[in-house]
Amino acid sequence: MSRLVQIRSSLRPDGKHEPIVPADVSGRFTRARRVVFFVLIWIYAALPWVHIGGHPAVFLDLETRHFYLFGGIFDARDVWMMTFLLTGLVFTLLVVTALLGRAWCGWACPQTVFVDGVYRRIERLFQGSREVHRRRDAGPWTASRILRKIGTHAGYAIVSLLLANVAISYFVSLPRLFQMMQRSPAEHAEAFGVMAVFAGLLYFDLGWFREQFCVVMCPYGRLQSVLLDQDSLVIGYDEKRGEPRGKLHAEGAGDCVDCNRCVAVCPTGIDIRNGLQLDCIACTACVDACDEIMDRTKRPRGLVRYDSQRGLGGGKTRLLRPRLALYALLLAAGGGAAAFAFSRHADIEAVLTRLPGAPFSVDGDQVQNSFELLVTNKRSHAMPLRVEGEAPAGAQFILPQGSVTLAPLEQMHRPLFVRVPRGATGTAAEVRLRVLDDHGSVVARATAPFLSPPPVAP
Numbered sequence: 300m301s302r303l304v305q306i307r308s309s310l311r312p313d314g315k316h317e318p319i320v321p322a323d324v325s326g327r328f329t330r331a332r333r334v335v336f337f338v339l340i341w342i343y344a345a346l347p348w349v350h351i352g353g354h355p356a357v358f359l360d361l362e363t364r365h366f367y368l369f370g371g372i373f374d375a376r377d378v379w380m381m382t383f384l385l386t387g388l389v390f391t392l393l394v395v396t397a398l399l400g401r402a403w404c405g406w407a408c409p410q411t412v413f414v415d416g417v418y419r420r421i422e423r424l425f426q427g428s429r430e431v432h433r434r435r436d437a438g439p440w441t442a443s444r445i446l447r448k449i450g451t452h453a454g455y456a457i458v459s460l461l462l463a464n465v466a467i468s469y470f471v472s473l474p475r476l477f478q479m480m481q482r483s484p485a486e487h488a489e490a491f492g493v494m495a496v497f498a499g500l501l502y503f504d505l506g507w508f509r510e511q512f513c514v515v516m517c518p519y520g521r522l523q524s525v526l527l528d529q530d531s532l533v534i535g536y537d538e539k540r541g542e543p544r545g546k547l548h549a550e551g552a553g554d555c556v557d558c559n560r561c562v563a564v565c566p567t568g569i570d571i572r573n574g575l576q577l578d579c580i581a582c583t584a585c586v587d588a589c590d591e592i593m594d595r596t597k598r599p600r601g602l603v604r605y606d607s608q609r610g611l612g613g614g615k616t617r618l619l620r621p622r623l624a625l626y627a628l629l630l631a632a633g634g635g636a637a638a639f640a641f642s643r644h645a646d647i648e649a650v651l652t653r654l655p656g657a658p659f660s661v662d663g664d665q666v667q668n669s670f671e672l673l674v675t676n677k678r679s680h681a682m683p684l685r686v687e688g689e690a691p692a693g694a695q696f697i698l699p700q701g702s703v704t705l706a707p708l709e710q711m712h713r714p715l716f717v718r719v720p721r722g723a724t725g726t727a728a729e730v731r732l733r734v735l736d737d738h739g740s741v742v743a744r745a746t747a748p749f750l751s752p753p754p755v756a757p
């Protein structure tokens with residue numbers, strides 16, 4: 300099993316946080332990550348604008364309590380499906396982590412995407428390079444320092460407000476959001492309060508807390524030591540090749556010239572040469588930084604690289620291994636269950652529930668059961684629907700207004716009385732209804748037991 304050590308690099312011995320200013324870095328992974336961040340940020344901002352089937356691609360409508368997901372419409376009765384979705388995500392994360400280590404943290408986690416892709420760039424714009432920034436911060440409070448701090452924090456605040464409004468647009472429709480923006484906050488104090496608190500949290504977390512969130516708070520980060528094994532892909536330092544570290548051309552020295560570039564660029568402030576660490580978010584900055592040094596010193600790249608711990612130790616990485624097979628099996632089982640659950644999700648839903656009171660009533664030779672029929676149209680267009688009784692055979696179905704056109708997301712509640720001649724059914728009969736569209740196709744069914752008194756003894 301892998302061993303992760305924790306070296307709290309951004310915490311001073313007195314427990315205070317030491318703000319980290321990573322040095323600039325360029326290289327193939329840095330460029331690739333910028334492209335990924337750009338795409339992910341655009342997806343995040345664009346999803347409420349993209350409409351599928353007349354509704355935003357991802358939208359949790361708090362007013363009507365409906366959830367729109369890529370053309371599907373879900374309501375409170377579909378919450379059970381979230382179990383499958385969440386377990387599917389957990390199993391996916393297990394497999395991805397066992398295979399690719401903390402790839403999620405370095406490439407796709409919103410914390411990393413927004414800190415590295417937006418907030419650090421604002422900081423770089425106003426404060427300059429690491430050297431200039433640190434030198435200025437160590438000096439007196441000059442006008443330039445004050446103005447640059449104001450510029451940086453104003454930038455953070457504006458972006459935090461923008462991101463918070465984008466987040467709100469996942470819960471409040473865009474026309475309504477624009478309407479709210481043009482009015483006084485007092486007219487929608489609740490929504491404004493939520494937005495302001497969220498913007499404040501973003502400002503605090505992405506502008507200041509940053510890597511501490513990954514190190515101290517993120518539960519996924521804490522699970523790394525049990526999820527990773529010797530064959531998981533990690534970012535590591537090739538100790539055999541690099542040690543003993545020393546000056547370029549020093550006799551007996553390894554390939555590491557001890558330039559500290561890998562430490563200077565690290566956003567969590569750790570030294571990758573100390574081994575695999577909990578604080579490493581696999582951001583690849585040290586890989587690009589060291590490759591640049593290897594290029595300059597005319598040595599092969601990859602002293603710091605993506606590899607497994609077994610590979611870094613000189614062994615051969617095994618792709619197929621029991622742990623991965625187990626995770627893959629769990630993922631397949633979870634995926635199968637999720638696919639089954641989603642395939643059962645109906646966009647026209649019919650539910651038959653027994654009305655409170657006596658389970659049946661006897662009127663002469665007729666036994667009557669009373670129900671409430673609920674039909675929901677979860678399609679994005681109006682649906683003309685007709686309800687027909689199928690069973691028990693010979694039953695009389697008394698349903699006021701059996702044909703109706705339901706608007707999108709409209710529900711129909713109707714009392715339904717089913718009458719059957721006494722003795723015509725056993726005690727375990729079933730009421731079956733079908734809902735048909737205007738083409739006569741069955742779009743939903745509903746069933747409920749039909750209860751009768753015990754047969755009269757001869």
Ligand code: SF4
Nearest residue numbers: 555556558559561589
């Ligand atoms: S960047 Fe490479 S050469 Fe420089 S200290 Fe780090 S591992 Fe050694």
Ligand code: SF4
Nearest residue numbers: 565579580582583585
């Ligand atoms: S050690 Fe390297 S990969 Fe890990 S967080 Fe620091 S710079 Fe990123």
